[in-house]
Amino acid sequence: MSRPVLDDPHYYLRNFCFVLDWLTARYAPLLEGAEAAFITAFHDLPEPARALLVRMAMRKGDHFRHHRLNYPEIGSTAAAVAPLIEEGLVVRNVALSLPEAAPLMSSADVSTLAHREGVTGRSKGDRVEALIARCGMAPAPFDHWCASATTEPLYTLTCSEILLRLRLMFFGNLRQHWSEFVLAELGVYRFETVAFPEAARAFHCRADIDLYLALSTQREALDAGESPNALLPSVPEVAADNAWLTGRRDRLLYQLGLAAQRQQQTETALAAFEQSGDGEARMRRLRLLEKQDPQAAWVLADTAWAAPISEAEAQQLARLRPRLAKRLGHVLVPDAPPPATPSCTVTLPRSASVERAVAEAFTTPDAPVVYVENALFNTLFGLLCWDALFAPMPGAFFHPFHHGPADLFRPDFVHRRKALFDQALARLEDGRYMDWIARMRSEKAGLQSPFVVWGLSDQVLDLALACIPAAHLKLIFTRLLHDIKANRAGFPDLIQFEPAKQRYRMIEVKGPGDRLQDNQKRWLAVFARHDLPAEVCHVRWDDSDKGDP
Structure with a gap:
């Protein structure tokens, strides 16, 4: 698919045509008569009619007033809508109940109707509620409700159910709407190319x-x-x-x-x-x-x-x-307390960022401290396990524009890819991981990922690989895989590198009044249990330089 450009006023139509071609190529056996007939009919329409249908599909609701379908690149709305009506994709002037009609009416329209029916209300919503109570739910021609629409056609999409099915098959969910894709400047982001074998289809x-x-x-x-x-x-x-x-x-x-x-x-x-x-x-x-x-x-x-x-x-x-x-009245054998995490308390001048204040205080020429929070270990994990994360699996990828697998937080996510994750972690045991991560950094640079933070500098990643033992990375990544949703957060805020000694330490920063969160406690307990260098730094603000008021 060529990159859509804003110089093309019909780029939303090009994107929608891409969707139809994608679905036809991959889901042809699942496209029943109605969907297949729609796709054929759509491609046979004149360009202005196709563009108008896509514009209507992107809008909220199925009913549209003529004057609100005004698009310069389409031209005459009456001319564009005529083939849609002829094909049965749009109908004119259907009867609407008042709740259906109200969203199409301006405040002035509702006020006129309220005056005619003798009801009052402070806002448009209040007046609509009073009108529904007075007039009931029976459908009527739109101009019965809206006096300003006496000579204006009302258009209604008849293919919404078909469009809904096609949208579901493409996105794999109903949360995303056509506007998120067909109006997207897709060239802004770059995505991993994922194979789509028949076995990996979600439906x-x-x-x-x-x-x-x-x-x-x-x-x-x-x-x-x-x-x-x-x-x-x-x-x-x-x-x-x-x-x-x-x-x-x-x-x-x-x-x-x-x-x-x-x-x-x-x-x-x-x-x-x-x-x-x-x-x-x-x-x-x-x-x-x-x-x-x-x-x-x-x-x-x-x-x-x-x-x-x-x-x-x-x-x-x-x-x-x-x-x-x-x-x-039961007696529980008390569990052994979790190993204690080392802690320290420092007093620092007030700062807008407590983490950056600690980083500056602890940094030395030979041991820089970097504010990384969750970015560092997630990035290293994402690069090491790139091929496992983007493996084609049923329900994982529906189209070529995923930031990551759709099943990332499902309980069986890791189990379905166990062999691939085992292969990735094995690179930490045989020493191949540094070359692999460097290769992924080069080959995949800028591609969307649910783990990799491309803004993290190469210098920080190089320091991490030089100072953090492979065994420590394996322990962290293995635990991350046990519960990706919960464990990809909660890492300490800071990390200090000592490249001359090939050492590091993680530092969780807590300002005055801050407490450790549950996921942070769990990570710190793991670090303490396995002797990974981590500590909690409690910060007090030094207000001694404040003068008397």
Whole structure:
């Protein structure tokens, strides 16, 4: 695909045509008669008609007033819309209910209608609510509601459902809209080239698409305020071998459980959390059971303690189990306290950045301190594991413009790529990792990645590779892979390098009143347990130079 340029006023149309060609090449067997017919009809339309249809698809809603479809590069709206009407992709002057008509009306239009119907209201929204109460929901011609539209056509898209399916197949989700792609200056970002073999397609049959849409409909109903109690029984089942859709179902059940909990539908919340395989669902269920049925909570907590889903869950269980034990009269064998992390306290002049103040105070000519936070280890990990992260897997990549795999935070992300991650980590054992990272820095420079921060200087990366032992990197990367979502954050703020001694130390900075977060505590405990050099620096501000007021 050639890079779209803003000098081309139809570049959004070129991008949309790319989408259709992409889907046709990769999903032809899944494009049922309606979608295939739409694609054929679209390509046969005159350019102004195609451009207008894309403009309408990018806008919110399905209904459009003639005067609001004014695009210089398209020309006459009446001429452009005529082929769309002839093809049945657009219809004129459908009847609308007042809630459908109101978004198309100006405040003046609503005021005119309110005056005619004898209702009042301070704002447009207030007047619309009063009008709906007065006039009801029955559809009527648009000019019945809007006096200024007596001679103005109203156009309605009839192909929205087809466009929705095509959008889902291209993006792999319904969060992204056409405007995010067809209006994008794609040349601003550069993306990794990923193979798209048939086996890596996210949707293998139309039933997969139907199931995704069914789950999305349930989520929309939940967001619209429908009772979780009513929705839970109709959550569709997913085949056990479809991990991608199973993950979406698990997340829906988790959201249902949260909504039920907020609405005090406790039994529904417990059932939803129990059915969900989401990583956070078990702890939510445990906290509910702690209040409702402590004995059941104890049994579940015991099971969870024997095989926690993640370190975060283990950390939360360590807080919950003593409470339950005390309430039920059980005796817990106290766990060994985590190894202590060295700490220091420094007094520094006030600064806008406490981290940079510590970095300046600790830096020496032979041992620079750099503010890296999460960027350094994530970047090294992203470069070392580049081929594993961008491996074509079902549900990972839907189009050529991904910043990273769509399944990055799914529980099975690492398992599905285990052999590739094992190969990447093996480079740390046989010494190939430095050459590999240097090669990736050169070959992939500037490509989008969920881990690599290209703004991190080559000097910092070179210092890191010279000072941090490969065994330490392997330990950090292995733990990161255990829970990517939780563990790619929480690294210490600063790192100090001593290249002459091939040493380093990590420094977590806490200003006055700051406390360690849970993910920071977990990383520091790992560092202490394995003798990796890390410490916490507590900062006090030196206000001694302040004079009396």
